Amino acid sequence: MRDFRTSQGTERLFGVTLAFLLVLAAAAGAADGRIDPAVERSVEKGLEYLAKAQGEDGSWPGSYGRSAGVAGLCALAFMAHGEEPGIGDYGETIEKAVEYIVSCQDSRGVLSGGISPMYSHGFATLALAEVYGMSRDKEVGKALKKAVDLIVKAQNGEGGWRYSIGSPSSDITVTGCQMMALRAAQNAGIEVPKKVIDNGIRYVKSCATADGGFSYQAGRFSGSGVARTGIGVAVLSLCGEYGSDQAKRGAEYLRYKPLERENYFYYGAYYCSQAMFQAGVSYWKDWNAQVTRAILDRQSADGSWPGSAGGVECCTAMALLALEVRYRLLPIYQR
Numbered sequence: 001m002r003d004f005r006t007s008q009g010t011e012r013l014f015g016v017t018l019a020f021l022l023v024l025a026a027a028a029g030a031a032d033g034r035i036d037p038a039v040e041r042s043v044e045k046g047l048e049y050l051a052k053a054q055g056e057d058g059s060w061p062g063s064y065g066r067s068a069g070v071a072g073l074c075a076l077a078f079m080a081h082g083e084e085p086g087i088g089d090y091g092e093t094i095e096k097a098v099e100y101i102v103s104c105q106d107s108r109g110v111l112s113g114g115i116s117p118m119y120s121h122g123f124a125t126l127a128l129a130e131v132y133g134m135s136r137d138k139e140v141g142k143a144l145k146k147a148v149d150l151i152v153k154a155q156n157g158e159g160g161w162r163y164s165i166g167s168p169s170s171d172i173t174v175t176g177c178q179m180m181a182l183r184a185a186q187n188a189g190i191e192v193p194k195k196v197i198d199n200g201i202r203y204v205k206s207c208a209t210a211d212g213g214f215s216y217q218a219g220r221f222s223g224s225g226v227a228r229t230g231i232g233v234a235v236l237s238l239c240g241e242y243g244s245d246q247a248k249r250g251a252e253y254l255r256y257k258p259l260e261r262e263n264y265f266y267y268g269a270y271y272c273s274q275a276m277f278q279a280g281v282s283y284w285k286d287w288n289a290q291v292t293r294a295i296l297d298r299q300s301a302d303g304s305w306p307g308s309a310g311g312v313e314c315c316t317a318m319a320l321l322a323l324e325v326r327y328r329l330l331p332i333y334q335r
Helices: 018-031 037-053 068-079 091-103 117-135 138-154 172-187 194-206 226-238 245-255 262-279 281-298 311-327
Strands: 214-217 221-225
Touching (some): 068 117, 214 226, 245 262, 245 281
């Protein structure tokens, strides 16, 4: 197993360890009332479940668990709690997940594991970007650069992405995870062409609907949806477009909307929690009041969150990430 700690010491600014910074950030979050004991207990149980369920090769059970994207989401769930590769109780869990993700990369740079290539690729790339930002590990950086190059090349004429490489059409779900991955890669110091970000923003804005929400595809499916609106607001906010009309109207749309479609509850919670946190304190307060209890109530006794969309491990990771927005530890979660 690779030791991610070997490259960490000299790379951190001013010699301050990331672990110390995470402790300070967590303390700040607790001081303003964002983290309550019930949430922390729920998160700890969920992380314990994921750690126990992980296979020896770093993946998780079932066909979805073999996806590099699901492995990425699971790794992100640990890091969003302040865990680091190679350090602490879950250091080895994260290392194994990262090694598995990198092992899934093909000659084109795609991080798939056989499930929905570009969808899996976006979440896996996001995870590698966050790991690289922590560790500056050269092998992770190499895989990340190839993954980012693939996203750049795969962007189509609409400005977005779809499930397969080379698709002429786009949708907001696949486009959203590519844009999140590119933003995280930029945070980690990987160069991303400005025109790629600009074109992606243009596509996301083109999915905005008259009622303030966002549709699945621009001009094809006009109906708005809660999860899709969460994607639109989160992406625009993270790309500096939080003041745009589309982002503002999207946040208003979400303020009192219940999460829809039980099978996609956790997917919606994952994106909408990020969107409302980025939208500002009043939006986050309203959203948090209605959604946090719903997430906690759905947790099983073993710490997992049951769900068919993406499998139990994927649902568990997304539920954890929705709760962990308030910790503000991952760069992608910071305002």
